[in-house]
Amino acid sequence: MSGFDHTVAVIAFEGISPFHLAVPCLVFGDGLSRLDTPRYRIMVCSEQVGRIQTMSGFGIHVEHDLSVLEQAQTIVVPAWRDPGERPSDVLLDALRKAHVRGSRMVGLCLGAFVLAEAGLLDGRRACTHWVWADDFRRMHPDVKLDREVLYVDDGDVLTSAGTAAAVDCCLHLLRRDHGAEVAKRVARRLVVAPHRHGGQAQYIEQPVSKAEQADAVDLVLAWALQHQAQPHGIDSLAARALMSRRHFARLVRARTGTTVAKWLVHHRLIAAQRLLETTRTPIDGIAERVGFGSAVSLRQRFTAAFGVPPATYRKQFGPG
Numbered sequence: 001m002s003g004f005d006h007t008v009a010v011i012a013f014e015g016i017s018p019f020h021l022a023v024p025c026l027v028f029g030d031g032l033s034r035l036d037t038p039r040y041r042i043m044v045c046s047e048q049v050g051r052i053q054t055m056s057g058f059g060i061h062v063e064h065d066l067s068v069l070e071q072a073q074t075i076v077v078p079a080w081r082d083p084g085e086r087p088s089d090v091l092l093d094a095l096r097k098a099h100v101r102g103s104r105m106v107g108l109c110l111g112a113f114v115l116a117e118a119g120l121l122d123g124r125r126a127c128t129h130w131v132w133a134d135d136f137r138r139m140h141p142d143v144k145l146d147r148e149v150l151y152v153d154d155g156d157v158l159t160s161a162g163t164a165a166a167v168d169c170c171l172h173l174l175r176r177d178h179g180a181e182v183a184k185r186v187a188r189r190l191v192v193a194p195h196r197h198g199g200q201a202q203y204i205e206q207p208v209s210k211a212e213q214a215d216a217v218d219l220v221l222a223w224a225l226q227h228q229a230q231p232h233g234i235d236s237l238a239a240r241a242l243m244s245r246r247h248f249a250r251l252v253r254a255r256t257g258t259t260v261a262k263w264l265v266h267h268r269l270i271a272a273q274r275l276l277e278t279t280r281t282p283i284d285g286i287a288e289r290v291g292f293g294s295a296v297s298l299r300q301r302f303t304a305a306f307g308v309p310p311a312t313y314r315k316q317f318g319p320g
Helices: 018-028 066-071 089-101 111-117 130-139 164-178 180-190 211-226 234-240 245-256 260-278 283-290 295-306 310-317
Strands: 007-011 041-045 050-053 059-062 074-077 104-107 151-153 157-160
Touching: 007 018, 007 066, 018 041, 018 164, 018 180, 041 066, 066 089, 074 089, 074 111, 089 104, 089 111, 104 111, 104 164, 111 130, 111 157, 151 164, 157 164, 164 180, 180 260, 211 234, 211 245, 211 260, 234 245, 234 260, 245 260, 260 283, 260 295, 260 310, 283 295, 283 310, 295 310
Parallel strands: 007 041, 007 074, 074 104, 104 157
Antiparallel strands: 050 059, 151 157
16 A cells, blocks of 8 residues: 555563563564555654563663654553553653544553553543453543453554453554455464454353354354355344254353354454455445345444445445
8 A cells, every 4th residue: 555654653661571562563563574565664662762671581672762652653552560550750641642643542451551541541441451450440430441342442542451352453453554354464474363353252251061062053153154145143043053042142152252143243244344345346235245134234334333434445445
């Protein structure tokens, strides 16, 4: 994509987790190498330039101070040392000024605590690692904390749960910027799932206990994906799996982390994205093929999920 000029500033600090620091660098940097795709400018920065120690026992050299935030379109706080440790006023002030200038702010895992301390999450939906959810709610009561989801996209401010969810959040941003196909190619290179929806649960409390039941659920869900144009519902899918509605719903939630209805909508939206990017099929034709039934229903669902209507998405990411 010509003319793309986007700087991603990633904030490092003494005692940072190397994994968390690497996530945005991989997705926005290494993951795009050798692909004919847009490039970001990655700049790792900290309050002071020079050597900082990681929590894994080795040091890294940081070349940039926080002044690079003035030129960054996206700023990522990939983690934080301790939820109970207040970030410095210098860092908090730099984040506030960057947000006022229009930078997109991302708090991965405990990085959400830093954005909250800067006041950037007040009145907004947000998430963080479920282990620290009680502490977050106590410390930041003005934030609308969602304790279970993988990540929350609140427009110009995004937050994620821990570890792997940070990868999901960054891939979601890549998808927002450049479409589902680019995000899928990067995910394939990183050998991770191409798209886990932000509303998926962080962890599964009731794992599937019997292999034959799990196989039945997998087979039915795979069949539903192959026959998206049909008007699926929980009753028809449960009957196909030879299960009661309640039992089937419980197993699907255990397997996917969400309800049958949300799972269906999610995958229909993914299919609609792909058709908008790769074909010139009319909107009403896409709606029929993916199972929304009408162009009106597709527009409503698509706009709610991605912030733009299908026609606008196609103009940005569709075939030339």
